Amino acid sequence: MATLKEVKNRIRSVKNIAQITRALEAVSASRVRRAQARVLASRAYSEKAWEMLLNIQAASQGTPLHPLLTSRPEVNKVMVVLITADRGLAGAYNTNVVRVAQRFATRLGKPVQYVTVGRKGRDSMARTGANIIAEFNDIPAEPSISDISAIARIATEAYLSGEVDEVLIAYTDFVNMLAQRPSVLGWLPLTTDTVAQQVASEYVKDVAVVTDGSQVYEFEPDPVAVVNEIVPRFTELQLYQALLEAQASEHAARMAAMKNATDNATQLTSDLTLQYNKARQASITAEILDIVGGANALQQSIDKAAKQILDAVG
Numbered sequence: 001m002a003t004l005k006e007v008k009n010r011i012r013s014v015k016n017i018a019q020i021t022r023a024l025e026a027v028s029a030s031r032v033r034r035a036q037a038r039v040l041a042s043r044a045y046s047e048k049a050w051e052m053l054l055n056i057q058a059a060s061q062g063t064p065l066h067p068l069l070t071s072r073p074e075v076n077k078v079m080v081v082l083i084t085a086d087r088g089l090a091g092a093y094n095t096n097v098v099r100v101a102q103r104f105a106t107r108l109g110k111p112v113q114y115v116t117v118g119r120k121g122r123d124s125m126a127r128t129g130a131n132i133i134a135e136f137n138d139i140p141a142e143p144s145i146s147d148i149s150a151i152a153r154i155a156t157e158a159y160l161s162g163e164v165d166e167v168l169i170a171y172t173d174f175v176n177m178l179a180q181r182p183s184v185l186g187w188l189p190l191t192t193d194t195v196a197q198q199v200a201s202e203y204v205k206d207v208a209v210v211t212d213g214s215q216v217y218e219f220e221p222d223p224v225a226v227v228n229e230i231v232p233r234f235t236e237l238q239l240y241q242a243l244l245e246a247q248a249s250e251h252a253a254r255m256a257a258m259k260n261a262t263d264n265a266t267q268l269t270s271d272l273t274l275q276y277n278k279a280r281q282a283s284i285t286a287e288i289l290d291i292v293g294g295a296n297a298l299q300q301s302i303d304k305a306a307k308q309i310l311d312a313v314g
Contacts, residue, residue, distance in 0.1 A: 084121030
């Protein structure tokens with residue numbers, strides 16, 4: 001059984017941990033509100049841009065307008081951009097998205113190379129011996145397009161050069177404060193017909209509902225010039241939106257994890273305090289019994305000595 005000093009030290013340690021988790025919960029609550037606002041503000045634009053891109057493809061009547069819009073007849077190599085966090089203490093957030101990426105790669109059955117965004121994903125993939133060709137860490141809390149341009153450039157160049165035949169994004173889709181869903185998003189080519197949909201559709205995020213492609217577009221100065229300008233921007237936009245979704249999911253998951261940790265620490269403190277009080281009460285009771293026993297023994301000694309004196313006098 002633990003001593004009073006050991007129990008007291010445990011109570012102090014648990015209270016210190018509770019203070020830390022409570023502070024982390026407050027920080028995540030503040031950050032998740034801003035991240036959620038950014039996600040909701042850009043989601044409608046991203047989905048509308050995707051819809052317009054698909055309609056342009058349909059209006060082209062099969063004529064390839066841009067290499068990033070053209071699917072390969074056969075997919076032999078795949079690149080996955082894996083978005084995780086730089087830090088832990090977010091529950092199963094990092095583990096879930098890494099697991100989905102690994103299961104997706106296994107189901108795909110093709111050579112997969114990874115571009116990792118976040119230390120946790122890089123470390124997990126490195127431990128499994130995955131082919132990591134690039135890694136990016138310390139993405140700002142409020143990223144801009146310029147912060148992800150290098151990632152988009154690596155993926156785009158790999159696709160255009162034929163090094164890979166398809167590029168996907170593994171990230172965590174922000175549903176709400178209580179639900180975040182690890183998903184795989186078909187990214188390059190910018191089309192809904194991807195190998196991911198064919199072999200592992202349960203991991204693939206559903207694309208936004210688009211119209212039937214009957215719109216008539218007029219291009220100035222010409223279709224090729226317009227498409228060459230907007231397609232690279234839309235390519236970066238899809239990655240940027242995935243990063244915003246992942247960051248909002250990370251803060252929501254960390255806030256929930258830290259709240260649970262704080263609640264558990266509070267309950268553990270109560271249990272330890274009860275244990276400490278019981279042990280202290282038992283110690284006090286034992287001391288009182290010792291004092292009472294000593295007083296009784298002393299009284300008996302006094303009575304015996306008094307009797308001997310009386311007997312000697314009498």
